[in-house]
Amino acid sequence: MSIRKYFKNRESYIFLMTIILWVSISTTNLNFANPRYLLELIGVNSVYFICALGVLPLMIKGHFDLSIGGMIAFTSVLLSAIGSWFFLPAPLVILIGAIIGLLVGMLNGALISKFKVSSVVVTLATMYIFYGVSKYIYNTFTEHFRIIGEYKIQDYNGIIENMSVLIMALLTYLILKHTNFGRSVYAFGGDRKLAIQKGYHESVSIIKAHGYCGLSAGVSAALHLITFNQNSVDAYLNIEFELIIIVILGGLHILGGYGTVFGTLIASFFITILKSGLVFARIPVFWHDMMIGAIIILVIAYGVFKERYKKRNIKVGET
Amino acid sequence: MLNTYEKKLLGFLVGIIILGTALFGSEFLSMKTLLIMANQLPEYGLISIALMITLIVAGMNLSIVSMTTLAGIIGALTMHYFEGLGSFSVVIGIIVMLSVGALTGAINGAVVSFLEVSPIVTTLGTMMLFKGVALNITQGGAIRSFHPFFTYIGNGKILGMPFPLFVFIVVAIIVGWILSSSDFGKQLYRIGKNKEAAIYSGINVKKVIFMAYILAGIVAGITAMVMTARYNSIRVDYGEAYLLNGLVIVSLGGIDINGGKGTMKGMLIAVTIISVMLRILNLAYMDSHLMSAIMGVILLVNIFIQHYSNQRMKRKIEKEI
Numbered sequence: 001m002s003i004r005k006y007f008k009n010r011e012s013y014i015f016l017m018t019i020i021l022w023v024s025i026s027t028t029n030l031n032f033a034n035p036r037y038l039l040e041l042i043g044v045n046s047v048y049f050i051c052a053l054g055v056l057p058l059m060i061k062g063h064f065d066l067s068i069g070g071m072i073a074f075t076s077v078l079l080s081a082i083g084s085w086f087f088l089p090a091p092l093v094i095l096i097g098a099i100i101g102l103l104v105g106m107l108n109g110a111l112i113s114k115f116k117v118s119s120v121v122v123t124l125a126t127m128y129i130f131y132g133v134s135k136y137i138y139n140t141f142t143e144h145f146r147i148i149g150e151y152k153i154q155d156y157n158g159i160i161e162n163m164s165v166l167i168m169a170l171l172t173y174l175i176l177k178h179t180n181f182g183r184s185v186y187a188f189g190g191d192r193k194l195a196i197q198k199g200y201h202e203s204v205s206i207i208k209a210h211g212y213c214g215l216s217a218g219v220s221a222a223l224h225l226i227t228f229n230q231n232s233v234d235a236y237l238n239i240e241f242e243l244i245i246i247v248i249l250g251g252l253h254i255l256g257g258y259g260t261v262f263g264t265l266i267a268s269f270f271i272t273i274l275k276s277g278l279v280f281a282r283i284p285v286f287w288h289d290m291m292i293g294a295i296i297i298l299v300i301a302y303g304v305f306k307e308r309y310k311k312r313n314i315k316v317g318e319t
Numbered sequence: 320m321l322n323t324y325e326k327k328l329l330g331f332l333v334g335i336i337i338l339g340t341a342l343f344g345s346e347f348l349s350m351k352t353l354l355i356m357a358n359q360l361p362e363y364g365l366i367s368i369a370l371m372i373t374l375i376v377a378g379m380n381l382s383i384v385s386m387t388t389l390a391g392i393i394g395a396l397t398m399h400y401f402e403g404l405g406s407f408s409v410v411i412g413i414i415v416m417l418s419v420g421a422l423t424g425a426i427n428g429a430v431v432s433f434l435e436v437s438p439i440v441t442t443l444g445t446m447m448l449f450k451g452v453a454l455n456i457t458q459g460g461a462i463r464s465f466h467p468f469f470t471y472i473g474n475g476k477i478l479g480m481p482f483p484l485f486v487f488i489v490v491a492i493i494v495g496w497i498l499s500s501s502d503f504g505k506q507l508y509r510i511g512k513n514k515e516a517a518i519y520s521g522i523n524v525k526k527v528i529f530m531a532y533i534l535a536g537i538v539a540g541i542t543a544m545v546m547t548a549r550y551n552s553i554r555v556d557y558g559e560a561y562l563l564n565g566l567v568i569v570s571l572g573g574i575d576i577n578g579g580k581g582t583m584k585g586m587l588i589a590v591t592i593i594s595v596m597l598r599i600l601n602l603a604y605m606d607s608h609l610m611s612a613i614m615g616v617i618l619l620v621n622i623f624i625q626h627y628s629n630q631r632m633k634r635k636i637e638k639e640i
Contacts (some may be wrong), residue, residue, distance in 0.1 A: 115622050127563075136609045137604070245447075287455060300440055300441070300444065301436075
């Protein structure tokens with residue numbers, strides 16, 4: 001593949017920027033270049049990776065989910081409640097978390113497809129409900145919670161987080177590329193009317209996409225419990241906005257119809273190393289938000305100018 | 320006067336008031352309730368107005384709270400800088416707040432209208448950017464204690480009612496007039512409903528969208544003024560919950576997230592519903608977390624009611640035909 005062709009991909013820029021960032025931080029602090037450290041970094045931030053992969057099908061459809069943080073809080077409260085009664089090994093925790101998340105996410109999807117309202121409004125309402133209920137349960141029954149992470153099998157030692165990210169990435173790739181649901185996601189993102197005419201069932205597609213998003217939230221709640229031995233009621237308060245940033249940096253078209261697993265993974269990695277890299281490079285914490293904001297705007301503006309340039313070229317070619 | 324949706328919403332409000340009276344009697348129907356509501360209402364209301372303007376043109380403004388805090392912080396710093404000028408420094412501070420609001424709004428508007436970037440992405444980026452700038456200026460601390468003339472804006476009283484309420488009413492009337500009666504307002508609705516059609520009917524769409532974001536920015540500046548004056552201090556994380564509460568109020572008020580729908584009257588009724596509801600839950604000694612869960616339930620219930628009454632209306636029309 002020629003270099004020029006490579007740069008036509010939407011993901012190529014974020015890939016390039018990630019490498020530049022990684023090299024430049026590594027030069028200031030050599031510890032950063034250690035691959036073991038990078039794997040650990042992915043393990044600690046696995047929630048971001050997994051949730052970003054979970055919202056990807058949803059955002060390709062042009063939907064949003066503001067209730068992810070709420071779903072994580074809800075699942076983690078339920079999981080630690082269950083963990084206070086039964087002994088649970090780590091894989092089982094992830095499985096139960098996934099099931100709870102899936103059900104909660106499908107509830108979102110069912111409400112959206114039944115009442116035909118914008119996904120923003122419904123998930124806003126459910127966000128309030130999930131957060132409120134889980135914080136209430138947590139505060140009133142605090143003494144009943146034994147922390148589930150105590151039962152973690154020590155031998156896993158971070159591998160389970162990395163494995164989950166890998167499995168989730170493969171699963172998302174397979175779903176998007178090789179299932180009917182995946183094709184319907186791209187179809188609805190591109191043109192809703194056309195997709196309906198093609199015979200895709202809209203409400204089924206919506207429920208599945210929101211269910212998948214809930215599943216990722218459930219899995220990440222379980223992983224947070226396993227990694228940090230701690231309940232994550234407050235830990236992911238504004239994760240929804242961060243996820244939107246990640247997925248867009250990964251090349252997603254905000255109006256729907258385009259987005260890849262590879263781009264999302266790279267973008268999550270970019271945000272992860274940006275966050276910890278700024279600390280490594282000894283940049284004061286007051287600069288972090290500003291830099292992330294500036295990078296997003298730059299990336300977006302660049303995309304816009306590129307598209308205009310393309311349009312102008314086409315016009316010149318035609319006349 | 321009121322359209323069908325607003326009538327339903329008003330019915331909802333009356334229902335909630337009757338519920339409150341039935342549960343708490345004279346404790347609920349008292350001057351104290353009115354005063355608590357009057358204190359609570361203006362900030363929520365102002366943020367919701369700013370959100371509403373951008374939502375009507377099929378936009379979105381996630382950066383509204385960051386704009387507010389940034390305007391408040393820069394205005395507060397200027398007030399401290401010109402402290403020697405006495406009450407005149409307050410005037411300068413307020414002008415600075417409004418113009419910072421307008422400037423940040425203009426940045427959003429320019430990116431959304433001239434670069435044609437999706438508003439959600441743009442304002443998400445500027446949300447982080449403005450917050451970062453504000454954090455960088457203050458280094459995370461609070462800016463405190465202003466001229467008494469300024470704190471009067473937040474805590475003073477006219478006819479026994481708090482001053483911010485009057486600010487809110489004036490802003491609501493002006494913006495309401497702009498939306499319902501001026502050419503600019505009508506153009507906003509047209510663009511929100513169908514952008515293509517608006518372009519072909521000769522509206523300067525880019526300019527109008529740009530102006531809408533600036534207007535929202537100015538309202539954010541006014542919110543900054545009220546907020547800073549009420550707490551007599553300003554910090555980056557003030558008002559962080561207002562964005563989502565504002566979205567709840569706006570969508571309860573019948574403003575369509577996809578643009579082109581919604582009126583000031585509906586928004587005003589929605590703000591009143593939310594603050595009456597909060598007062599009732601307060602009287603019931605409800606846990607604050609459950610209170611926020613109930614906010615979500617209200618929004619869902621409203622969606623149910625709307626859906627079924629719309630269906631019934633459709634059936635009626637079909638029968639008549």
